[in-house]
Amino acid sequence: MNASYSTLIAARELAEHLDDPDWCIVDCRHDLADPGFGRAAYERGHLRGAHFLHLDEDLSGRMTGTNGRHPLPEPADFAARLGRLGIGNDTQVIAYDDAGGMFAARLWWMMRWLGHRRVAVLDGGLVAWCAAAQALTTETPSVHPTTYSLSLQPTxxxxxxxxxxxxxxxxxxxxxxxxxxxxxxxxxxxxxxxxxxxxxxxxxxxxxxxxxxxxxxxxxxxxxxxxxxxxxxxxxxxxxxxxxxxxxxxxxxxxxxxxxxxxxxxxxxxxxxxxxxxxxxxxxx
Structure with a gap:
């Protein structure tokens, strides 16, 4: 197994692993006032190989009016969503956004909740990536679905x-x-x-x-x-x-x-x- 990150990763470090087959990058950009912002921003340009997960649709469950604005999804549903992206239990996952980790940290925590340790947030997000003269792309990466087995933690x-x-x-x-x-x-x-x-x-x-x-x-x-x-x-x-x-x-x-x-x-x-x-x-x- 290659290098493992469990909290933060610098842009220069991530750039060295873009082609690692057991790594998966996830774009978590969002705007609370404009729910369509993140997906539109992703389509305009994202890190090479990055997939997109939506705060409301993928990182939250169904609202009832009494369980808060972003209730957690059912763990099995979230694990299935990860599997459809090709994320397995040994995948190194890197989350990023353009808001200082405000939304990427949600994915980081949710994966830790499922028992996943190889997950980190890109420190400085898209701003740090661009400042390091790293390129963006509009290409959507291919997906190789797998099965994710959750191991819920008392977090x-x-x-x-x-x-x-x-x-x-x-x-x-x-x-x-x-x-x-x-x-x-x-x-x-x-x-x-x-x-x-x-x-x-x-x-x-x-x-x-x-x-x-x-x-x-x-x-x-x-x-x-x-x-x-x-x-x-x-x-x-x-x-x-x-x-x-x-x-x-x-x-x-x-x-x-x-x-x-x-x-x-x-x-x-x-x-x-x-x-x-x-x-x-x-x-x-």
Whole structure:
């Protein structure tokens, strides 16, 4: 087996593996305000050999009105989708977008959820790729379907878990949304503003430096260490608006060597769907 990447990969490193037969690149570009953006952008130009997966259609399940804006798909359905792309259990998967990993991290986390370790995000995404003078193509790669066998990992929690642990101090909730949305201001995506009581705010974009690359692992470890205040990473639960940008914080912690935290996939959009659930506004308590 060739080199293996499990968190981030630099553009120059990826360029060396474009022709590796056991590697698969996935374009995850998306725009929450324009669901057709990602596919159109892919058709205009993408990394050679890259396939496209849509956040709403491929990386999310069916919405019910109470399970959030991007509920997880059924694991077997997602595994079948991977198999149709030719992704097997030993495939090295590289996800990228043009938003600092905002959407690519969702695929990274979902594959880890299925038990896949050889998955990484292109650090800096399309911007870093182009800055490294790497070419794009409009050619659609051929597909050789295979079977993907999932091995689900206990990396996700549901709303019942969050409710049961809300006031116990057993977990730390980290909210990846922007500070204004966390405080309940300028909410445009969900019908109710605010945050889950007791949650701490770590805006996912604080994981990045100029240009959209992730900060060095040592810096991320120090920053998250300050937030955790000695708490075991395995007691951390990440959330955001709909379970997408929370994956960015999960990736940042993993790249910093802080492993074992979990995702509340329904996140704020699920939480606020029931007015009986408590809501906090303003800064952290």
């Amino acid at each position: 996700v929690v549901d709303i019942a878990f969050v409710l049961d642990h809300l006031y116990t101090g057993d977990i730390m909730l980290i909210d990846a949304r922007s500070p204004d949305r966390f405080r309940g201001e300028n909410e445009t995506l969900d019908p109710v503003g605010g945050h889950i009581p007791g949650a701490k705010n770590r805006f996912f974009r604080d994981n990045l430096v100029g240009g959209g690359c992730f900060k060095q692992a040592s810096v991320l470890r120090e920053e998250f260490g300050t937030l955790l205040k000695g708490r075991d990473a395995r007691r951390v639960v990440h959330q955001c608006g709909s379970g997408v940008t929370a994956c960015h914080n999960l990736l940042a912690m993993e790249s910093a060597g802080l492993s074992g935290s979990r995702l509340y996939a329904g996140s704020w959009s699920e939480w606020c769907a029931d007015p009986r659930r408590p809501i906090a506004t303003g800064p952290e308590e």
